[in-house]
Amino acid sequence: MSFCLKCGQQGQILIPEGDQRERLVCASCGHIHYENPKVICGALVTHEDKVLLCRRAIEPRYGLWTLPAGFMELHETMEEGAARETWEEAEGVVNIEQLYCMYNIPRIGQIYVLFKGNLQDGQYGAGSESLECGLFREDEIPWDELAFPSVARTLKHYFHDRQQGQFTIHLETISS
């Protein structure tokens, strides 16, 4: 990344006046390109005593199981992003119940915002980014084949909270 989005000329990595961090600054027009963390929105979607998981048809972690989640888009809310991803990846309609888990992943410049919701009519399919989707009971979860640490954490929180009878919001930092 070293050219200017605005004018196409060569950029320089330097700390702009009044800033504390290195940015890509255009040597020609002076435009500063800021890179900031991205938001991943998703949902832990339940139906009866089961949780909806998707087996990834894309890299990274092709073939492993994940929660429906993906990059939040401009001009949508976090809840809309979570519902859109549930539709795109699992062809399911989620009724959002509450904000549930948030994760900082500073190493890769991401934050996760995951909602808890239920699957409307228990209906789902498999979107183009999924090899297959499925509803899993606690003792059916493929713990050794989960795609990301955030997925395992969220599932553990869910089964623990469900046993306790109270779903609190979990905010954690994943440093691995």
Added chain:
Amino acid sequence: MSFCLKCGQQGQILIPEGDQRERLVCASCGHIHYENPKVICGALVTHEDKVLLCRRAIEPRYGLWTLPAGFMELHETMEEGAARETWEEAEGVVNIEQLYCMYNIPRIGQIYVLFKGNLQDGQYGAGSESLECGLFREDEIPWDELAFPSVARTLKHYFHDRQQGQFTIHLETISS
């Protein structure tokens, strides 16, 4: 925004294969530039029965009062971002107590993540982006001179919750 960050050649606005949204795609090297929402981190910082506000020395909303908050940076957590902004804008050290308010602002592609915390030793100053900072009791808040809707909402939630004796997490969408 119409040139490629990677190679500097002209980009085109089009929907890439397998995508549903228009992106800036390089006509030469094929690099896709994704624009996603930005995260604003900040804090409602209290000391005794007062709240810390900063009078903006920068546009937009020069001269109006705000909570310490700003763009989350790469490789920091949301809590670190809130603490950094409190230091940069108000020269205060905040002890984060809890996640407090989250706002979707889809019109401008932003989400706000605000924590509640207390001001260490009651000490503060004014950073370079602030004309002045101050601690305000509820009846001293300059309601007509607040910089952003998110500031007014958060202060209202705080004084309401304080009276109730319970600080719940508020997740809302600001559509104005």
